Amino acid sequence: MAPPRVPLFQFYPHLLLLLFLSFVLIMQTVTPLPVHKAPRLSLHNKDALLISRSRPGGAISANALLDFKTYFYRQTLDHFNYAPQSYATFRQRYVVNSKYWGGQSFNNSPIFAYLGAEAPIDNDLSVVGFLNDNAPSFNSLIVFIEHRYYGKSIPFGTMEEAMKNETTRGYFNSAQAIADYAAILSHIKHQFSAHDSPIIVVGGSYGGMLASWFRLKYPHIALGALASSAPILYFDNITPQNGYYSIVTKDFKEVSDNCYKTIRRSWAEIDRVASKPNGLDILSQRFKTCSKLNNAEELKDYLETIYAVAAQYNRPPNYPVTMVCRGIDGVHNGSDGDVIGRIFAGVVSYKGNKTCYDMNTYNYPSETSIGWQWQTCSEMVMPIGRGQNETMFPAAPFNLDEFIKICSEIYGVPPRPHWITTYYGGHDIKLALNRFGSNIIFSNGLRDPYSSGGVLEDLSESVVAVTTRNGSHCLDILQATKTDPEWLIMQRNTELQIIQGWLTTYYADLKSLNK
């Protein structure tokens, strides 16, 4: 059921719209769903939609999914406290595919473990094909673990119950989540008699952060990590606030200067029309909204989301940014043009021809939107904003004080905006890691707005960056398809070669240490 809308949201539309950026992996659909702004977007039927609209080859077949067996682990609620309530347990879901696994007897075959992020594991299981695609050649066990407080891994019974109050929410954070993964992976090694099998953890977006942090914090459990599109530097002031929207802007500009200029100009035009006596009627009509707009912000939020999502998931073969711009550029009404008409044409080109367009997307919260809003309001404080004339969007600077105030009012406790860098690091990362740690791949597509907070250069010989100029969010860990461009195939091959190198070295070490 949908929880009541938090009234505060209405007073800080810009602020909150920009802040709650969720990274749920969405698959290669023709029209990616606008999932990156959790608290305001409709995600309630995402999974069903994604699967039904997937292109052939874009999702793991139902048949392949049958190879996965579901388990539940009795997980400790609080790993870092010894009060009786900390010992409470919850059922945490993980699924295992042992079809390709060589086992311990076959040279201690490896384990590929996908670390779940801010969503139920089901969708990732369908679209994150990297593990399945490569398990046969590595003879690897495949594991997907669900993140606490999502899907079927929710303490206190239900999401509603878990998020109900300040006490039940407290255990919902990244340190507890990766400790969960440590416990489950140790358990799996025992369960499958795989003591010496090396584990490679894989994650995307927030899950990519978790994968890289897991390798750093639990090197005795994971041999290496593939961290896809993990903006681990988008904390504190490490990355400029406008990193995200600067890349969205660049993406559009690269496709079409006219498109970019039209969008840039459109916000003032929308405001101008909206300020007329019947302005909202006009805009509602022109954008074919399903219900009358309550204010211009609704429309602007909707458009902003489309542009951001198009850029974040700007994937082959359709390249959503190109689709939007094709619409915008396709309408010719003279040199000045009809900006409103052009923008709407962009929407139609991207969303398809519909009888109406639903802009009231805030009323259908999903587990992801509920959970991720909490996570960003507690520890995952990413200062994403933009100043005046820095991007093609209106100014919406990130204001930490304001953010703290709002989150405190919503949740009763303030965020800890510096905790992520205290616990995991981030500042001067090359200085810190050039002689510490090993075996992490930070992969990024440079067209992904989140790449602005990613690790884009090698930090050491084995903590490396793999980037693609044309790549988008988490593209490399999705299932390979026949239409994948050459650069994507090459990126995956590079990653596989690096991982193979880690394994080769590990097996040599294992042998030389006389195990």
Added chain:
Amino acid sequence: MAPPRVPLFQFYPHLLLLLFLSFVLIMQTVTPLPVHKAPRLSLHNKDALLISRSRPGGAISANALLDFKTYFYRQTLDHFNYAPQSYATFRQRYVVNSKYWGGQSFNNSPIFAYLGAEAPIDNDLSVVGFLNDNAPSFNSLIVFIEHRYYGKSIPFGTMEEAMKNETTRGYFNSAQAIADYAAILSHIKHQFSAHDSPIIVVGGSYGGMLASWFRLKYPHIALGALASSAPILYFDNITPQNGYYSIVTKDFKEVSDNCYKTIRRSWAEIDRVASKPNGLDILSQRFKTCSKLNNAEELKDYLETIYAVAAQYNRPPNYPVTMVCRGIDGVHNGSDGDVIGRIFAGVVSYKGNKTCYDMNTYNYPSETSIGWQWQTCSEMVMPIGRGQNETMFPAAPFNLDEFIKICSEIYGVPPRPHWITTYYGGHDIKLALNRFGSNIIFSNGLRDPYSSGGVLEDLSESVVAVTTRNGSHCLDILQATKTDPEWLIMQRNTELQIIQGWLTTYYADLKSLNK
């Protein structure tokens, strides 16, 4: 005030006697106090005693202590939870000596940070001279940080209040403690405008574990760690249970085979005498106990403690094991000898000539005994035991099930005996760390019984072991004295050269990264 004695202790004397091994650093006194068995030993006046009985040069002078300034940091009670009670804070003490510090302007001079362990910081401040001794040549800032729940850093006001119930005790664990250190060290860098100053953390015994774990978990905060006498492998089944007492036995045997044999034979002799109708009277008389023995265990515990402590702190110039054996071997009553008389002569030689010997040492619990008992009963579960005829002591195997049962009864929650290795690792440590991590010195004196659980071989090029054949517990980090033997001076020099190497590399990296 002294909390009531837990009745359970009386029923499991052997078990508990062996388990609660505390590592409080004690200074080079003529007769080290028996501090390693926390719950049963008198520590209430340890600090005063230690300072008054110190040899010249063995403790930092009162004058030098004046260079330290005391601060209190407002510390977060629970770093890994976001419930309102987690945000509660407590005052955590740290002391800083900036007399020798070059500052940021002078080549980003380093910070030497001592990580407090299971005791108030005061005593360590007096005896851990390694930082003070070497600060002048490194131009380093000196910091000592007190461990939560000890000294003046106790949440909830008092130790009594803090340990009162299951909720207030829950926050008392190592992960929270090193997170405290991360927060305080980050704060100190800010406070002293020392952003680019490298931090070297130093710790001994349990504090040595914390130092090595801190470097592993927070490499972005500490450049390196000197972990003195840190038995990080004395968890799960990594180290044989009898490691500790095997080394105690070896230490005695090396000094004198006769002494070793006498001790080995003495337990049965004590039991034989005790079993006589007036046996306890006889033993009380012969051992000049201050009050009549209640049972033979009291005496055996007392003796066992003397031997263990003598071995653990078997320091130059007096070498307590030699002292004990000098007493035991010095009494000649024919070839069979009077075993009881010999053993008592060992006590006198070690403790000095007294009007009586107090064997009721369990009634004066200290912060250390109270705190460390909790720590060992929650997460620091070190399976220290010994089988039949494995050592010079009577059998007293470690029984995990029994241990869990007892701790659960005392504290209401069971220990988590596998958590330390899950969170910090330990199994197959060379395989895990030979290509991960850097800049840790594990120093051990091989006569220290705890060295059995230490890292005694290099794990990689910069995670190294520095051992001394004749060294004892934490000897290297104590203040240098004029009577230090050559091998001890060399050990410290080796450590300093390694640390200097880390710093040199760091400064070169700092420069080359254009900071």
